[in-house]
Amino acid sequence: MPANSSRSPHRRRARSGTAARAAALGGTLTAVLALVLTLAVPASAAQPPGPGERIQPGEAYMGVGTRIEQGTPPGGDRDGGTLAPADTSGVQGIDVSHWQGSINWNSVKAAGIDFAYIKATEGTSFKDSRFGANYTSAYYAGLIRGAYHFARPNYSNGATQANFFASNGGAWSRDNQTLPGVLDIEHNPSGAMCYGLSTTQMRTWINDFSTTYRARTGRDVVIYTTASWWNTCTGRWTGMSDKAPLWIAHWGVSSPTVPSGFPTWTIWQYTATGRVGGVAGDVDRNKFNGSMSRLLALANNTA
Template structure:
């Protein structure tokens, strides 16, 4: 993939005001909506507390504005099989309304590092299932605090497991720009490759499933050194906003899930939410859940 020269930036999370232009700004401290008021996440120029990260908390080099609606780049791609990803930052969610709005799958944060559990995971995981969505869990990686196998086992023991019920997707390794410090968590490309492979191996031993990798082309190409070692093992969930076609990290043939905006709107969720598209039909999504893909 060709390198992109867009400047680095960090997005504001759901419940904060929409980003305006490439620089963006945070205009609210509290967000209200369905359920009780929820404190807005930290603004882009302030550090977040350990354990409070989410999908996309890190800097994105290749991204422009968080959505086509903000930057006028492209319309959001709401065709095909649609999903969302959430964490405690979304507060209370009406999953029945989410399903009625045409959302077929959802991932929710379960764990981070070796000791943090998302406070909304149990409610999101259970209620999305009962509303009829296909759902799964993700782990926010902290390669600087332990080896990959330790975090994979922590994830598998705290929400990241899998069962062949037709409604549970394989777990996700969310590995991206470090929102707490150095982009690559202080690891060399060789060390990072080992870390990712150890996470994959331990997770598969625990669950029998290949872990899905969520990342950006910029992070993966930089921090793993354009590694091709996971392309035949893990489905790719690529994050790239405000574009008609996402950049795919080196070595991966294509994307399985594409996070195309950070400022989507869905009935049943207050404020902004990440929107995602599955690369295939509903039958193929069910096959991924059943491990028959």
């Protein structure tokens, strides 16, 4: 074999190796550049599913069923609504879940938000992936905060879900910054409005959740709902009027409609398209029915 023939395979391999190393280096540089660009651009919140979209277990958020009832508030939408809040006076709050992504809670506090409710659990097994980070960071930013449970009455009885909630974020302590937990019970986002339960069955479910939660925490649970859902699915039940503070959801109005059986509202979710510094995109805005001293009384169980 000619001398140059014996060396050519090595030269080909050398050139091949050089090309491979160059390609690898190019790929590394591309990856590094992509990482730099990713870090340079602030992460935005994911887009939650809305009415008519399939809601998977764990994807529900406060107000998802209310959208089915009330639709998008006039003047805005969940993709960047411009609806002016009904009343930004007084003690203001927000509610969040993993859909809001990473939140700068110091900026939220600086924007004039005094309290926040944070999704902890849903049904019988789902735990919100950002609950721990949100709950802790909101505390250190100086907000009065609490946890909420998205009810799935067709998954189990009320006691089972109350125990799951109390064991996974819904507990309470008198530390001047922890609000009692919330039972978020609204229009089923995945099926029949009342989850296939009769009014009698729904009353039993809510009562079992409330009784179990109080036994676990020493506090009465706050109920988040709408007048339409409550009146329809519980049959205008008055059984929680002297037990549970009411968090009413009613958007785009100057005053909320209170469901039968409750004397007044404690918290009012007045829009689902609000904007707050420190939160990417829209966020639910809420108003407390009272002064800061009354909010602290609710937190410390001295009301």
